[in-house]
Each structure stands twice: as structure tokens, then as C-alpha cells.
Amino acid sequence: MMKKTMALACVIASSFSLSFAQQWKPAGDKILTTWGEQLNASKPHPEYPRPQLKRTGNWQNLNGLWKYKIADKGEITIPSSWDGDILVPFAVESALSGVGKSVNKDQALWYHNEISVDKKLQKGRVLLHFGAVDWQCDVYLNGQHVGQHEGGFDPFSFDITTVLKKGGKQQLSVRVWDPTSDGPQPRGKQINNPHGIWYTPVTGIWQTVWLEGVPHTYIAKTKQTPDVDASSLHVAADVEGAQAGDLVLLEAYDQGKKIAEKSVTAGNDATLQISNAQLWSPDSPKLYDLKVKVMRKGKVIDQADSYFAMRKMSVGKDAKGIQRMFLNDKFVFHYGPLDQGWWPDGLHTAPSDEALKFDIVKTKEMGFNMIRKHIKVEPARWYRHCDSLGILVWQDMPSGDLGGNVWDMQPGKISNGKHDKERSAASEAIYKKEWKSIMEALHNFPSIVIWVPFNEAWGQFKTKEITEWTMKADPSRLVNSASGGNFSYTGHILDIHNYPDAAMPDPTIFGDKFVLALGEFGGLGLPVEGHTWQQKDNWGYQSFKNKEELQKRYEEVIANLTSLVPLGLSAGVYTQTTDVEVETNGLMTYDRKVIKIPEATLKNIHSKLYSVDVAK
The missing domain is CATH 2.60.40.10 (Immunoglobulins)
Known part of the structure; x- marks a missing residue:
């Protein structure tokens, strides 16, 4: 009888899972990753989301199908009807959300989910966690407003203990407003009219939503700093x-x-x-x-x-008097791809944790030792994978308030901070609040070795003040004040961008004061038929017809890069890990199904970069 009951339960569970999955399918006609094609819609991103503070026995994942509605921004009451289902944690514009619709500045995105809270969570206090929601988020439980959060890239939580009903279902509603490129908030590469290097907006919940049961006295967070x-x-x-x-x-x-x-x-x-x-x-x-x-x-x-982990980042001069970066008191040339963390089916959200890890594994197999995480912040599990696999991370602050920028940074030409943008007090406050929250949330991940407050003068303001504030907030890491932006003689690093060939700042002028870095170069493009975001009008900084031409040119630019290392260059960042939307500059296609130059070949090409002997 027991076996029959269990078998029946399995059948019911399987039927429910199948029915659930049949309610969802990817939206649109864009290319999908293998993980997106195989996504189990009943259990998206089921992994415990906070690896640096784990209580794995007392949590509940709320990812899955929720109700959604796109309403006028002025409608501030919880809707009584809904447009349909949305798969959380995928942004409403993404294919994997099952919706694939845009939301403008005059609209708000509402979510609703009827949940049951596991009894084991309710012995003390119950916390509601959001990995990330872009941008302004209001949360309601059983009709009561429990809090608001602004910031598209940092995790947050609310104590919902006193708002929970005894027994039965709980009504969880979330309102999101995101002006994307019509607002001053940090947004990275999102824009309302995607084109060129600017991509599809990401609105709403895009990381795991979860409940946690904690005692009345509990550890809220820790800050761990090694001193080697x-x-x-x-x-x-x-x-x-x-x-x-x-x-x-x-x-x-x-x-x-x-x-x-x-x-x-x-x-x-x-x-x-x-x-x-x-x-x-x-x-x-x-x-x-x-x-x-x-x-x-x-x-x-x-x-x-x-x-x-026990690790140390510092700067010091080599035998020639040139400033270098040291890891554990040894010079290590940093070489990695510009990694934007975009997905054709999930946009900001990888289809699965396996997919999230895949990019890092491939980067390591290709012989890179570093990733520049470009104007985006990843879920905590991404950094855990970097910690475990051994990848140095340069972490950018997502750009925002980009209008009216002046970029006066060319190789050998220094602006001395004369072109900092005039931002409003509100815009500055938004930036500082989110950058502080991001640095605090990511502090414990040892793979992160450099903070990058600004990129290419995009919204760059009060450079010296922001850089020194960042350095004071975290003396355990180096600060690259403006990667390819307007240099203000501050921070640890002078970083230029140059496409497609390798270049560096003049070591005879700057080498004794700053670490010299090439923050972006390359951008060699190869569109692969059947694996592009659109059928035509794809582009690269320099485009090629086949893999052989691409590899030959790549070997040339790496040979040029290698020649700069003994002259004083300490780091290089190649654009980029994958194709992204209409950009075909990736070492992999956007769907990750084609690697354009074999991993072993790349590793062999890159090996020369690390063999340069720079005496301390």
C-alpha cells in the first residue's frame, strides 16, 4: 500500500510539473542557449543564493511563475487583475521570462505571488530576500507595504515576521519602476533604444527571491578582511x-x-x-x-x-622603477576578457547556475587569469565560482547618468580631471549609495582584487573624491579610478582603452607613479551564421570572414601586448568573452554554442604573457 501511495504521489508530482512547465515557454524568436532550451520552469535557479553566509536548512526559494501586470506609473494600488504569468527571476524583457515586453518610464511593473511559508521558517523571524531588482522596488505582503529599495545591482531584504498571516496563503506583491536610460540611476549597458554597444533594458526582478527563517537574535552579515x-x-x-x-x-x-x-x-x-x-x-x-x-x-x-582566503594586493616598483601590481608580493600580469555577463535568453540573468559557471570555466581553460566584470554586478554565486576556480576579478561600478559626458582620454594624453561631469545632488547620492552597497555586498569575495568606479567618462564625476572615498572604504584592494576615462592623478592605476591594437601609457612619464594598464583592446569580430542576435548588420571593431583569419589577427595583437609587458604594462583586458546582441567581438558566440578559437590554442597563445620576468 505504501509503494502504491508513493507511486501515485510521484505521478501527481510529475503531472503538476508538466502542467506547470506547459504554462511557460520562452518569448520571442531570438537565439537561445542550451541551458535556456533545457530550462526547468518549475525550478529556475534552485541553488542557495548566498554562499558567504549560509543557513541552508532554513530557507525557501520563491523563484517560479508569478503573475505580472504592466500598468501606468500613477497606479499605486495593487492590481486586482493580471496580464499573465512571468517566470522569476528573469527580467520582463527577456525571453526566459515568458513575457518579452518592454516597460517605459511612464509605466510600472507589478508582480504577485501567493505563497505558503514553511512552518520550519516561522520559529523566530522571517526575512524576505531579493538578490537584485532593477530599479525602484516596493514590496507588499498581505496588502501591507513592508519596504522600498532603490538600486538595480545590490541585494536587500525585509523582515516580514509581523505581517505574516497565521496559517494559510500569504499574498506577496512587488511594484517596480525603472526609467532605464531616461533616469540618472546606475544601469550599465541598458538603453531604451538598443543599438551598437547598448543593449536591451532589464526591468524588475532578475535574481533569486527567497525566504529565510532566523532566530530573534541572528547574524545579519559579516565583513572578512585578510592581512597576509x-x-x-x-x-x-x-x-x-x-x-x-x-x-x-x-x-x-x-x-x-x-x-x-x-x-x-x-x-x-x-x-x-x-x-x-x-x-x-x-x-x-x-x-x-x-x-x-x-x-x-x-x-x-x-x-x-x-x-x-588569504591573499594580498599591493603596488610596488620593479627593478626598473616602474610601478607594478603585486599579488602576494609577486608580480602577476593580469590578463582577462571584458566580461559583460549578458545572455540572449536571460539578458542580465544566466539561464542556470551551470551556465553562470560555464563562462568562468571557459575563461580559465582559455588561459586567462582575470575577468573584468564590465559595468554589471553578478549574483553572489558567480563570485563564489571565481573564488573556487581561481580568477582575479576587476569589478566595475555600473554606469549611469551618461548624458553630456566629455571623454578626453587618449593614449599619452591626460585630462587631469578637467572634464568631470556636473551631476545633480540627487544623481550623486544615488551613485554613492549603490556603489557603497555593492562594495559591502561583495567585500568577502577574495577573487575581487580591483574596484573600478568609472568607465570611459560615462557619468564620471568628482573623480578624485570618489576614488579616494573608494580607497578609504576598502584599503585591502586596488582602485582603478577610471578605466579608459578622464584621468585625474588619483588611485593606483592609469588605464587606457585602445582598439584594436595593444597600447600603453608612456612609462617614462607615468610609470613611476601609477600601475599602467590597457583596460580594453581587441574587439575582433566574427559573426557565426545561426548564432547571431540578428541576421545582418552585426559588427566588431575589426571584422573577419572566418576563424582562421580571426586567429591569425588575434595572435598578432597578443604578440604586441606581450612586447609591452617588459616595458611597464601590468594588465590587459581583451574585448570580449562572448558576442553580445549585435556585437560579434566575442571569443564565444552569444549563445555559447561556438568557441571561435579553441581553448587550448588560446591558452598556448596567452602563456607568453605570464613568462615575462619582472624583478621586484
């Missing part, structure tokens, strides 16, 4: 609802063996001694486990799992 010179890890734990006498216990582990322990009063920072640490690098991405516990009278009140 002192053989220590500095940890600050933010504990909500702490009581007098509560302690924070920190335990560091190496493959299950405890290597350090420290207990401090809640609200105080702690320093763990990590003796004989194995340092993290692309060649040896060593990670240590960290357990964080709140203790009360000897009892564990809350516990979360995390991890850390």
Missing part, C-alpha cells in the same frame, strides 16, 4: 537583536580541521591568527572555511557558515 603580512583575518559580525553578554564565536577550518578560534562580545570585531597560511592565487585558489556563531550562556543561538 600579519598572518591574520579580521572579522566584523553584525548581530541583530543581540542581548547583553552575547558572544560571537569564530572558528576557521582547513579541510575540516580547526586551525583558529576567537570569541568576542557581540558588537566587537575580532582577529583570527592564520598561521602558515596557503595563499590564494589563480594557480592555487586556496579557500578556508569559517563558522560564525552567536553564543548565549554557552548555547548556540545562531550559526552561519562562510569561507575566506
Whole structure:
């Protein structure tokens, strides 16, 4: 009888899953990735979304089919009817949302989901988490407004404990307003009329939505900073609802063996001694486990799992007196692709975690040791993959307020900050608030080694002030104030852009004061029939007819790049990882189905870049 009951349950579950999937299909006629073609609409992005603070036993994923409505911006009450279903966490404009519609500045996007909260989550407090929502987000539960968040790239949460109904269904509604290129907010490459290097807008929920049950006293966040010179890890734990006498216990582990322990009063920072640490690098991405516990009278009140790495970023002069970047006190040439993190079917959202990881794996297999994450922020799991695989990350701040920019940066020509944009006080405040939130959210990921506040003068303002503010906020990393933008003699790096060939700032003028970097170059294009965003009018900075021509030209530009390393160049960024919409500059097609130059061939070509001996 038990077997029959279980079999019947399996049939019902399978039927429900099939019925659920039949309600959804990709919208439009654009190319799809393999992961998009195989997407299980009943369980999109089911993985635990916060790898740096894990409580895996007490959470509930809310991704899946929700109701949606595109309404007039002025309609501020929760709709009573809906336009249809949308697959969360994919933006409404994307194919994988199942909608594929645009939303303008005079409209608002509403979501609705009827949810049941697992009983195991309701023993203490219940938190509602959003990985990212672009841009202004108002959240309602059972008709009550629980909070508002502005920012398209940073995670946020609300405590919904007091708004939950006892038993039964909960009515969760979300209103999103996103002006895209009609507003000053950070938006990266999104634009209302996509063309050239500007892409389809991303509106609404685009990362995982989830519930978490926590005790009344719980660890809200941690900040972990390694100090290689002192053989220590500095940890600050933010504990909500702490009581007098509560302690924070920190335990560091190496493959299950405890290597350090420290207990401090809640609200105080702690320093763990990590003796004989194995340092993290692309060649040896060593990670240590960290357990964080709140203790009360000897009892564990809350516990979360995390991890850390011991690694050091610094600058110093080589034997020729040229400023270089050092990783763990050794010169490592940084070479990686400009990685925009766009997908033909999910736009900002990868179709799956496997897809998210795929780009990083391929980048590593191609012989790159770095990725410049270009004016976009990824879900936390992307950075976890970089930590584990061993990829250095340059993290851009997404650009915004682009109108009226003046770009006066050419190789060998320095603007001295004379062309900073005049932004309104509101625009500046939006930028600083989100950049601060992004840096805080990403602080614990050791793969991130450089912050990039501005790109090519796009919205660049108060460069010296913003750069020094960024440096003060995180002294453990280097700051590249304006990649290819207007240079203001500030920060650690002087970064120029040059297409298609390799170039560098004059080391005889700038080399003793700043690390010299080529923040973008290349852009060699090859459209591959059947794998392009549109049938014609695709472009590259320099286009080719076949893979053989592309490879030959690529070898030439890398040979030129290699010749600059002994002269003083410390980093290069090739445009780009994949094709993106009408751009065909990628080493892979937009759907990731074709790699234009074999991985092993690229790795061999790149090997010469890392063999240049630069004595310290």
C-alpha cells in the first residue's frame, strides 16, 4: 500500500510539473542557449543564493511563475487583475521570462505571488530576500507595504515576521519602476533604444527571491578582511537583536580541521591568527572555511557558515622603477576578457547556475587569469565560482547618468580631471549609495582584487573624491579610478582603452607613479551564421570572414601586448568573452554554442604573457 501511495504521489508530482512547465515557454524568436532550451520552469535557479553566509536548512526559494501586470506609473494600488504569468527571476524583457515586453518610464511593473511559508521558517523571524531588482522596488505582503529599495545591482531584504498571516496563503506583491536610460540611476549597458554597444533594458526582478527563517537574535552579515603580512583575518559580525553578554564565536577550518578560534562580545570585531597560511592565487585558489556563531550562556543561538582566503594586493616598483601590481608580493600580469555577463535568453540573468559557471570555466581553460566584470554586478554565486576556480576579478561600478559626458582620454594624453561631469545632488547620492552597497555586498569575495568606479567618462564625476572615498572604504584592494576615462592623478592605476591594437601609457612619464594598464583592446569580430542576435548588420571593431583569419589577427595583437609587458604594462583586458546582441567581438558566440578559437590554442597563445620576468 505504501509503494502504491508513493507511486501515485510521484505521478501527481510529475503531472503538476508538466502542467506547470506547459504554462511557460520562452518569448520571442531570438537565439537561445542550451541551458535556456533545457530550462526547468518549475525550478529556475534552485541553488542557495548566498554562499558567504549560509543557513541552508532554513530557507525557501520563491523563484517560479508569478503573475505580472504592466500598468501606468500613477497606479499605486495593487492590481486586482493580471496580464499573465512571468517566470522569476528573469527580467520582463527577456525571453526566459515568458513575457518579452518592454516597460517605459511612464509605466510600472507589478508582480504577485501567493505563497505558503514553511512552518520550519516561522520559529523566530522571517526575512524576505531579493538578490537584485532593477530599479525602484516596493514590496507588499498581505496588502501591507513592508519596504522600498532603490538600486538595480545590490541585494536587500525585509523582515516580514509581523505581517505574516497565521496559517494559510500569504499574498506577496512587488511594484517596480525603472526609467532605464531616461533616469540618472546606475544601469550599465541598458538603453531604451538598443543599438551598437547598448543593449536591451532589464526591468524588475532578475535574481533569486527567497525566504529565510532566523532566530530573534541572528547574524545579519559579516565583513572578512585578510592581512597576509600579519598572518591574520579580521572579522566584523553584525548581530541583530543581540542581548547583553552575547558572544560571537569564530572558528576557521582547513579541510575540516580547526586551525583558529576567537570569541568576542557581540558588537566587537575580532582577529583570527592564520598561521602558515596557503595563499590564494589563480594557480592555487586556496579557500578556508569559517563558522560564525552567536553564543548565549554557552548555547548556540545562531550559526552561519562562510569561507575566506588569504591573499594580498599591493603596488610596488620593479627593478626598473616602474610601478607594478603585486599579488602576494609577486608580480602577476593580469590578463582577462571584458566580461559583460549578458545572455540572449536571460539578458542580465544566466539561464542556470551551470551556465553562470560555464563562462568562468571557459575563461580559465582559455588561459586567462582575470575577468573584468564590465559595468554589471553578478549574483553572489558567480563570485563564489571565481573564488573556487581561481580568477582575479576587476569589478566595475555600473554606469549611469551618461548624458553630456566629455571623454578626453587618449593614449599619452591626460585630462587631469578637467572634464568631470556636473551631476545633480540627487544623481550623486544615488551613485554613492549603490556603489557603497555593492562594495559591502561583495567585500568577502577574495577573487575581487580591483574596484573600478568609472568607465570611459560615462557619468564620471568628482573623480578624485570618489576614488579616494573608494580607497578609504576598502584599503585591502586596488582602485582603478577610471578605466579608459578622464584621468585625474588619483588611485593606483592609469588605464587606457585602445582598439584594436595593444597600447600603453608612456612609462617614462607615468610609470613611476601609477600601475599602467590597457583596460580594453581587441574587439575582433566574427559573426557565426545561426548564432547571431540578428541576421545582418552585426559588427566588431575589426571584422573577419572566418576563424582562421580571426586567429591569425588575434595572435598578432597578443604578440604586441606581450612586447609591452617588459616595458611597464601590468594588465590587459581583451574585448570580449562572448558576442553580445549585435556585437560579434566575442571569443564565444552569444549563445555559447561556438568557441571561435579553441581553448587550448588560446591558452598556448596567452602563456607568453605570464613568462615575462619582472624583478621586484
